[in-house]
Amino acid sequence: MLTVDDAFRKFKSRLELNDREQANASARQNEVRDYLDTKFKIETSFLTGSYKRHTKTKPLKDIDIFFVLKDAERHYRDKAPSVVIQDFCDALVAKYGKDAARKQSRSVNVDFGVFVDAEDNTDYRILSVDVVPAFAKGQDYEIPDTDSGTWIKTNPKIHAEKATAAHQAFSNEWKGLVRMVKYWNNNPKHGADKPVKPSFLIEVMALECLHGGWQGRFDREIQALFATLADRIFDTWPEPAGLGPAISNGMDNARKQRARELLTAASRDASLAINHERQGRHGDALAGWRALFGKKFPLS
Ligand SMILES: Nc1ncnc2c1ncn2[C@@H]1O[C@H](COP(=O)(O)OP(=O)(O)OP(=O)(O)O)[C@@H](O)[C@H]1O
Ligand SMILES: [Mg+2]
Known part of the structure; x- marks a missing residue:
């Protein structure tokens, strides 16, 4: 018999990030990065948000990836947040299609069209990523927030x-x-x-x-x-x-x-x-x- 405690432990482990999912997230990060490198001057990119902290639930979707822009792209920082979001979205639509890439308030979501079965399983694949343009600011980062029309500070660490x-x-x-x-x-x-x-x-x-x-x-x-x-x-x-x-x-x-x-x-x-x-x-x-x-x- 499955005790309530066993059931919770099993539930907990089903929501844990495993190696195959991490490998897939990392492959998707590289794929998006390799493409965006052809469009923008990117200093570095990294997986972040709840995914990185292991507080994301399943199925794995909207995995945050910060794309830290080089000084050559500083001009965006002087413009409204919607400008960089629009340009990232246009670039991602060109690769993934208009139904897969869409603007959000602080990122562009890219959906990979992965099938989710009746048990919420995805064959260890991630469904989507949130592409977040960012600028380094000391130890922090500044990211666009189109809801407020301002750049907001954050610190994933x-x-x-x-x-x-x-x-x-x-x-x-x-x-x-x-x-x-x-x-x-x-x-x-x-x-x-x-x-x-x-x-x-x-x-x-x-x-x-x-x-x-x-x-x-x-x-x-x-x-x-x-x-x-x-x-x-x-x-x-x-x-x-x-x-x-x-x-x-x-x-x-x-x-x-x-x-x-x-x-x-x-x-x-x-x-x-x-x-x-x-x-x-x-x-x-x-x-x-x-x-x-x-x-x-x-x-x-
Ligand atoms: N108001 C905010 N100010 C600064 N940083 C924020 C703010 N809201 C979110 N963040 C940072 O941005 C990250 C991504 O935000 P998001 O809303 O995707 O949350 P999340 O923790 O990744 O949760 P989810 O599992 O829903 O994706 C957060 O993990 C947090 O580090
Ligand atoms: Mg998130």
Whole structure:
């Protein structure tokens, strides 16, 4: 029999990044880099964001790649952020097609057209990357933000260090819990609009909302985490490196209200599943967790 603890461990490992996926991400990075080198003067490029920190959920999509531009491209920094985004998009459309490359507020998304099966598997391939043009600024980077029409500062190293510190302080279970809640956030039952936007906010909140140390049970930690996220979704959540705009700016009040309701419902569903288990209804407990998280949560 699959215990609830075994099921959570299996779920956790299914959301872990493996070698074949890393090899594919790296090959895609090189492919995009080799092409963009023919269009722009690029100093360096690197995989970053939640992918690099191991807080990205599955299926792997929108993997962030920073393309740090050389001084020869400085002219872009003096222009509106939309100019560099447009030029990167035009270049990527020329290679990948207009249905595969599209503008986002801080990046250009390139979709590789990978098939996702009924179990959310992709044959170890990544679905898409977010191409982020960047300029080095001391230890930080400046990236275009077309929503605000300004260049914003960021520092992936500080974000990575905070995530690592939180993970270590939580008996190395922190990243696994973050990936699980991000998987819940992507569950199709919520419709096209994710409960929490951006999903980076889940990670930022978890830096503070998972405290007191790992108590040894996934079911209770997850239930408590949903409850705390619901309680604190209306708080202001500054960017963890203190450089960019607050991460909580991504939702208006109506959207936060909806997030609170969905997080509260998740915490209630988690309590019900814990209760099923306590009363010996093991199958119902597993089914409850599966319904809450989605298809990567195992039933056997
Ligand atoms: N407001 C911000 N200011 C500065 N840096 C930010 C801000 N928002 C995000 N970032 C940085 O940019 C990275 C990419 O942003 P993104 O929204 O893709 O988040 P993510 O952590 O990669 O989550 P996801 O799993 O949804 O891709 C973040 O990981 C973070 O390091
Ligand atoms: Mg990302």
